[in-house]
Structure formats: structure tokens, C-alpha cells
Amino acid sequence: MGLLWGLIIGGLAGWIAGNLMKGQGFGLLGNIAVGLVGGFLGGLVFRLLGLAATGIIGSLVMSVVGAVLLLFIVGKIKGRR
Template sequence: MNLILFLIIGGVAGWLAGLIMKGRGFGVLANIGIGVVGSLLGGFMFSLLGLSSHGTIGALVTATVGAVVLLWVVGVIKKKA
């Protein structure tokens, strides 16, 4: 059950990150994948900063922040290539 919730939160975070980063999205399915990876990145970044989040909303915020950062990095790399 936790895996399903993780995928749902990651998918919503990727969708939100695609909306936040106008013009930086890569389509619905790719943004969902970026959201799942971004949730891992967000958790890592928050732990480095000493921040923590609790509950579903906290997980969604963490995942969205990670997905936005990931979309930004991918956009920079894609622009240079």
C-alpha cells in the first residue's frame, strides 16, 4: 500500500512541478516519472537541510520541491546539449 501511495504522490508532484515550471515539462507521463524521482530527491534535500515533513501533505510538498528542482536541472542540461 505504501508503494501505491508513493507513486500517487510522486505523480501528483510531477504534474504540479510541470505546472510550476511552465515550458519545462516533458509531457504527462515523463512529468509523473520526474515526480517519483523528484520525491526521492526532495527527501534527500530536506534531510540535508535538516527539514522534515509529516503526513501526506508534507510528502506532497517535499516531492513537489524535488520535482521542480529536477525539472530545472534537466532543463539546464537539455538546453546546453
């Protein structure tokens, strides 16, 4: 059941981050991938800042923050403004 929640949260986080950063999502698999990597990145950032995310909503917020950061970094590497 944890894997299913991870995929659902990853998909939602990727979709939200895609809408925030470039105005559209990346498709189902792209959203899940961005959200899962964003969740990992968000977890690292939250730990470095001494923050903790608990529950489904906390995991979603952490994943969205990480996914937005991921998309920002990728955009800078690709040279987009």
C-alpha cells in the same frame, strides 16, 4: 498500500512541477516518474537542510520541491532558459 500512495503522490507532484516549470504536465507515466525521482531528490535536499516532511501533505510538498529542482537542473543541462 504504501506503493499506491507513492504512485499517487508522485503523479501529483510531477503534474504540479510540470505546470510550475513549463506550463503543462508530462502525461501520466511522465508525471509519476518525475514525481518519484523528485521525491527522492527532495528527500535528500530536505535532509541536508535539516527539515522533515511528515504525512501525505509533507510528502507531496517534498516531492514537488524535488521535482521542480529536477526539472530546473534538466532545463539547464538542455540549455533552456
